[in-house]
Amino acid sequence: MKTVVVMVVVVLAAAANTKKVSGYKNYTVGDDLGWFDKLEKSTVDYQKWASSKTFSLGDFLIFNTDNNHTVVQTYNSTIYHLCDDSDAVGNDTILYASPDPSASAVHPVSVAVPLTRVGPNYFFSNDYDGEQCENGQRFSINVTQGQGLPPSLRTPTPGAPGPVSQESGDDTVPDTNVPANFDHPKDISDDDDDDDDNGKKKSNGMITQAWGGFSRILILLGLLYSCW
Template sequence: MSIVVAVQLAAVFSMASATPVPSNATATTSHGRNTTAPPPPFGANHTVGEGAGWFFDGNANASVANYSAWAANRTFYLGDYLIFSTNTDNTVVHTTNATVYKLCGDGGAAAAAGCSGGGWKTEEAFLTVMLTAEGANYFFSDAGGGEHCRKGMRFELAVARGHGLPPVPASYYEPLSAAPPAAGCSSSMVVALAAGVAIAAILVL
């Protein structure tokens, strides 16, 4: 008799383990939740051009990478960093002015359009840039009289707010305000300041 009972109990347990789980059993775990991924913490790094770096191929007369495609495949937030791995033969110009970007930094054409002030230019072998301006940001090289830019050494990106910028250190001093840009021009570039010049100026003072 005990053998029969044991067989019956084994059959019951076998049926219970084989019972399928209702399809909506796990649906409640995500019900009502916001599945949109939050922005990452401050300081996400983006290496421009990945392994190709920020260079111009003189033999091919073109940039070594499609920088516009690189930027289009990424999401950028305030406080993120762009890393330019390059050399001093290449420049990095930043602007939030679409006209200056389209002109590839042609100083004469930019001046004729009434665009000046607000951005920066540098020539460094390795450069790390924090994204501090929300919205459209433009980067290009004006080397070769703007030819490098016209041949692909340029990209634009949209910077989202995310968590916003990290707190400003107590020792930070607000830079002098630039003159208001002309009509049709948001803040633009044309500030050329190398690190060595800045240090020299401090020593002189």
Template sequence: MASLFGLFSTFLFILLTAAINTPSVGAFKEFRVGDSEGWRQPGDNHTAFYDQWAATNRFLVGDSLRFEYKNDSVLLVDKWGYFHCNMSNPISTFNNGNNTVVSLDKPGSMYFISGDPDHCKNGQRLVIQVMTLHSISNPPPSIATPPESYLAESPSPLSSSGASVSVSVTFMISVVVTCLWCAP
């Protein structure tokens, strides 16, 4: 019985270690921009509609956005083009009917606007932040690391490194499994 329990514990340890340290395969997601509303000019008093939609989602490299629209287009623009609804120099233009899928292939900010200047000025524009799996476990230094003056006053023994968190969790699991293994 103890041998069977030990074999099961070893299997469980290997499975948990692999699950913690390996990103999910096929875990990429396709987001429908605007959910059921799609890509359209927001109604009155809803100019922040796409900002609110983006804030409720987390976008990773490998994910994609699906824009569904009618009698419109989607332009991928730079930051200036986004804030000024400027369509004169888009990075990419999509007007293939009513269904555009854009792959999120690199981390960073992406800016989208409607191809209709009035729609853009009325809130039909979207900015998203695309992250890597590494970005999730290691927030940007401006968020994760307090200012130097704060560190000088009260140094913290804790690390914000995702790698050390993963190692700590793996170590804790191995201690528990070892204890269970050695238990009579």
């Protein structure tokens, strides 16, 4: 009798403990060391930093660096291993920040890079003909599907800062590529996306889970009644 009562209480507690949809994540590359090569920060090990983390669609990488370093994202392993993006074609490589040779002084730069493609993603600095990349300013990650892209990353926001065009000839870097109102990550429930398929799947999954728990409660209550 007591065992059955305990089982009912446990199931009730489990049913009440509904899972909150986890938010997308921001990862500060290199943590407090920032985004630099070993000639400036001898202890940086970006591959080690990345190896302990799980990256998914919709997450952001925040690169805290200065105007003497670049942020290159590529899906081309050859470009990554050569530390050279001069042969980049199509959409396989994105230059998010380029050096500012006209700057009279070094100034900080912060760049937010969204993860928008599943699979291998490679990052490096191509400044000084790839010297920074060759001196440790590089790493690769594997991006998983996770909860999928949020609506804000499926359609670019008008006026939002974007990558530097490699054909533009503009080698300048703004003080920051991170908007002042940057509020990522969010819970997916914060997005107005009621018609989104992923949202429907998550809602249906939660309903199914709740109904399954309720059914188990009914069964155990029946057992409890039969014991009486």
